[in-house]
Amino acid sequence: MTTPDAPALPLRPELADEVPYGAPQLDVPVLLNVNENPYPPSDEVVATIAAHVADAARRLNRYPDRDFPALRADLADYLALESGVHLGAEQIWAANGSNEVMLHLLQAFGGPGRTALSFAPTYSMYPEYARDTHTRWVVGRRAEDFTVDPEHAVATIEAERPSVVLLASPNNPTGTALPQATVEAVLEAAARIPAVVVVDEAYAEFRRAGTPSALELLDRxxxxxxxxxxSKAFAAAGLRLGYLAASGALVDALRVVRLPYHLSAVTQATARAALAHRDSLLAQVADLRAQRDDLVAWLRQQVVAGRPLRVADTDANFVLFGTFADRHAVWQGLLDRGVLIRETGPEGWLRVSVGTPAETAAFKDALTDVIVEQEQ
Structure with missing residues (x-):
């Protein structure tokens, strides 16, 4: 505990008024605020993970393989199945959640005198990666429907000359997927700087049929x-395993900045065990997509203050909806009824994750009650 006369800590000035990132973690019956997969792993998956972890535990006196080639090969094999893009293990990198992967990217390609660029509204951690690596942070704007206009994107890249461009597709918190033509326009503009373009596909498995992956552009x-x-499609948020696909040269740059042995033997063993059960773990994805589409249709039928709710088109496992004159009152009304969603995005909007049918039904009932209460 700090005493009143203790000298101030030599904290970096730009961190003096900052608070730790994080969504509320509250003990309520229905948790729909952090885009988790609502279905836990099966007993069969748990048994396989336990066996793999037990095997790893017998060698915990030794450091893990710092370059984890077996896990990288498993991830490349999965991406070939999921997207049809065949990559070598040397083109894969992994870390403790995609957050650490992003930090590696900013450590390698950002830094003092450099700029990172994205298009808002987007994932609220991006500016924190920039801050933590002393990288200048700049945002362009998304259109009213949350898409990225290619001409605006190219003009912003040419004006700001970033070293890193961050594009989320599907975007968080809006759920918006980017057309391949938009990504290619950004890539061509970035190549003239040059800049690294990061397409964040954390929710890619939930994208609608016909929506391409940026993985298809890697060879060019x-x-x-x-x-x-x-974390999402694999129902493994507690695992903390994120990864990327890129050229071998880009991956090698990340190997320079990663901490030694950053991926524990237990994490590697758990991830490989989960990947061995990819079919069963991904079996609920189609169901979650269907529930998402039904939820979007239902929300668009709800009327607030004499007009239907606005609902963003989404390729993720969440839905952004609004707008409300007092979104916090709506959020609080849902919480009072045992349903936790996220107060995020542009002013007036709220975001709800897709849950089990029972959880979604509870959300619908609670929102209906809140709307009726506020209309009275």
């Missing part, structure tokens, strides 16, 4: 990195 764009995670 060596300055492209496509990030993924096992």
């Amino acid at each position: 764009h060596p300055h492209l990195a496509v990030t993924r995670t096992m």
Whole structure:
């Protein structure tokens, strides 16, 4: 405990008024605020993970393989199945969640005198990666429908000359997927700087049929990195395993900045065990997509203050909806009824994750009650 006369800590000035990132973690019956997969791993998956971890535990006196080639090969094999893009293990990198992957990217390609660029509204951690690596942070704007206009994107890149461009597709918190033509326009503009383009595909497995992955562009764009995670579709948020696909040269740059042995033997063993059960772990994705589309249709039928709710088109496992004159009152009304969603995005909007049918039904009932209460 700090005493009143203790000298101040030599904290970096730009951190003096900052608070730690994080969504509320509250003990309520229905948790729909952090885009988790609502279905836990099966007993069979748990048993396989336990066996793999037990095997790893017998060698915990030794450091793990710092370059984890077996896990990288497993991830490359999965991406070939999921997207049809065949990559070598040397083109894969992994870390403790896609957050650490992003930090590696900013450590390698950002820094003092350099700029990172994205298009808002987007994932609220991006500016924190920039801050933590002393990288200048700049945002362009998304259109009213949350898409990125290619001409605006190219003009912003040419004006700001970033070293890193961050594109989330599907975007968080809006759920918006980027057309391949937009990504290619950004890539071509970035190549003239040059800049690394990061397409964050944390929610890629939930994209609608016909929506392409930026993985398909890797063979033509060596300055492209496509990030993924096992947290969402694989129902493994507690695992903390994120990864990316890129050229071998880009991956080698990340190996320079990573901490020694950053990926524990237990994490590697758990991830490989989960990947061995990819079919069963991903079996709920199609169901979650269908529930998402039904939820979007239902929300668009709700009327607030004499007009239907606005609902963003989404390729993720969440839905952004609004707008409300007092969104916090709506958020609080839902919480009072045992349903936790996220107060995020542009003013007036709220975001809800897709849950089980029972959780979604509870959300619908609670929101209906809140709307009726506020209309009275």
